[in-house]
Amino acid sequence: MEQENFYAQQPIIPLGLRQQLLQAPQIVNKQKKERSFWLLTACFFLLLNFGLYIQYEKQQEEAALAPYHYLTHSYQYP
Amino acid sequence: MNTNATAPHFEEIVKAYDAKVYKLCWYLLKNRSDAQDCTQDIFIAIFQALPHFKQESSLNTWIYRISTNKCYEYIRRKKRKKRFGIHVQIDLFFSQTIASQQHNPEEIALAAEKSLFFWKAVEKLPPQQQIAYTLYNVEDMSYQEIAAALQTSLSAVESLLFRARRKLAEALAEWDNK
Secondary structure (H helix, E strand, O other): OOOOOOOOOOOOOOOOHHHHHHOHHHHHHHHHHHHHHHHHHHHHHHHHHHHHHHHHHHHHHHHHHHHHHHHHHOOOOO | OOHHHHHHHHHHHHHHHHHHHHHHHHHHHOOHHHHHHHHHHHHHHHHHHHHHOOOOOOHHHHHHHHHHHHHHHHHHHHHHHHHOOOOOOOOHHHHOOOHHHOOOHHHHHHHHHHHHHHHHHHHHOOHHHHHHHHHHHHOOOOHHHHHHHHOOOHHHHHHHHHHHHHHHHHHHHHHHHO
């Protein structure tokens, strides 16, 4: 094994590797922007869902109270 | 931390370590595109972790620690791919690592086969052994430096290298007996 050095050859460094690596700050910023966008989108839909739920609950409550109102406050009631 | 404040420092790191990190990834992953992707991921991780670098260890050790962690992830991913039947090819370079040291065509062909056999044996080693063995042979790192990069003890590194060498020696002996 000492005679055959399997690690002796140098790999060829790809052209433009350094330029590609120097893009790291831009990639990180882009990733941050993307992450904030998806986070905001998720928050928006969560709030929308919550708002719709509250509205639905209110409507249900009003619907449940409607017959009572009809019976107690209506002129049509004998 | 301000991005602009770290930018020149990061550039210096890229200039000093791009080839070294690529070489390490290349020898560990044995595939050009994987090595390039892994190098990119390593430098992204370095850029993100740079504001938290407390200089408790040397920059060299710190960079190799990040690199070995990322390479470890890639090796595990590669093994998982293999389990699902996706085979990642070993680049042609690895079948010629000792072929260039030969002169006649028959010896060159035999050396190429032996190289491929050796690298396949390296691939079969557990990731930690692969990394320790590669750091020792590619980067000429001392046992202490490898221990710092792998965040392990000196005796663990000795054991990793001993087991890796023994397995590879067995594989090469098997080749010689063919």
